[in-house]
Amino acid sequence: MEAKHKRTVSRREKNRTLTIGGVTVSPGERTSVDIPLAAMYTHTDVELTVHVVNGRRPGPCLFVCAAIHGDELNGVDIIRRLLDYKQLSQLRGTLLAIPVVNVHGFLSQSRYLPDGRDLNRSFPGSERGSLAGRVASTFVRDILKHCTHGIDLHTGARHRSNLPQIRADLSQEETRRLAMQFGVPVVLDAKLRDGSLRETAADMGIPLLLYEAGEALRFDELCIRAGARGILNVMRELEMLPARKRPAKVPEAVVADDSRWVRAPLSGVMRSRVQLGARVKKGDVLGLIADPLGFKDAEVLAPDEAIVIGMTNLPLVHEGEALYHLASFKRQTGQVASELQGFHERFSAQEDEQPFFVGWDDSLEN
Numbered sequence: 001m002e003a004k005h006k007r008t009v010s011r012r013e014k015n016r017t018l019t020i021g022g023v024t025v026s027p028g029e030r031t032s033v034d035i036p037l038a039a040m041y042t043h044t045d046v047e048l049t050v051h052v053v054n055g056r057r058p059g060p061c062l063f064v065c066a067a068i069h070g071d072e073l074n075g076v077d078i079i080r081r082l083l084d085y086k087q088l089s090q091l092r093g094t095l096l097a098i099p100v101v102n103v104h105g106f107l108s109q110s111r112y113l114p115d116g117r118d119l120n121r122s123f124p125g126s127e128r129g130s131l132a133g134r135v136a137s138t139f140v141r142d143i144l145k146h147c148t149h150g151i152d153l154h155t156g157a158r159h160r161s162n163l164p165q166i167r168a169d170l171s172q173e174e175t176r177r178l179a180m181q182f183g184v185p186v187v188l189d190a191k192l193r194d195g196s197l198r199e200t201a202a203d204m205g206i207p208l209l210l211y212e213a214g215e216a217l218r219f220d221e222l223c224i225r226a227g228a229r230g231i232l233n234v235m236r237e238l239e240m241l242p243a244r245k246r247p248a249k250v251p252e253a254v255v256a257d258d259s260r261w262v263r264a265p266l267s268g269v270m271r272s273r274v275q276l277g278a279r280v281k282k283g284d285v286l287g288l289i290a291d292p293l294g295f296k297d298a299e300v301l302a303p304d305e306a307i308v309i310g311m312t313n314l315p316l317v318h319e320g321e322a323l324y325h326l327a328s329f330k331r332q333t334g335q336v337a338s339e340l341q342g343f344h345e346r347f348s349a350q351e352d353e354q355p356f357f358v359g360w361d362d363s364l365e366n
């Protein structure tokens, strides 16, 4: 009787009431909160908008944020789709979704803030610091301090695409578990960078995954689908969402041993010979560089067996420029290549199935 009684009590246990940016959000309530940031010099207000979904029942508090670099857009649409997901009505715990963190950079379509600083090198920031430092400090004070877990969404820089990948500090057990469950085949054990959100989260004991996919200032449907799906996978792993009735096969993730950039051996105009996700062997030609009237090509060669996880899309290159980001997996390269093939087929084969993403519900999907 005792045990039964206990279970009944825990079932009725209510989630906490959350106060964020001065707004109180009760269990079972869903709202958005605008937190003031530095106004523009045109006298126009600028606000950090946080969507709060506070579940009825207790559980982890997860933040999902995008556009810390103001020109990285895939994450903005990933969050829009996430917030449209029907099963959020059954959420346990709390979801804080911030589609645009660097609002100033987003307005100017720039990675940086108007003061030229990189927000992701300005954490934890300070209320009396630079513009970037103040935005960082607001984020820590009003969002991070509530959270138990986080997912930070990024893309490659301008003219550079990244294969969908998770970067995380895999020495932390919980972070590693979530990284492997996200559902992308490539995982990088990434060192913490000074001043990054990831570093501040780590200092606060918050496991954080960084999802990197696609290119700045562009939408990429596959990257967006895989990102939205990945967040749901993590939320299920954290038991914030009910388990799927028919468990889906999550692509097996493999941790890269190492990754390095191959740089341009000389300046010129490059024709690429490989695509993102390609498996290359030592000595394979990645690209050919010539001057515009040149008849002689210089070859850009793969230094080792690897998977191409990032590359430039701009054919105009200077000597020393980073062209191809290669990840090595030693004996597992073949496995990664085949996981990537399945991954690509899964997320690109739904061209006519947009309805899944309008008030979507994945119980119908495989």
Ligand SMILES: [Zn+2]
Pocket: 068, 069, 072, 154, 155
């Ligand atoms: Zn970024």
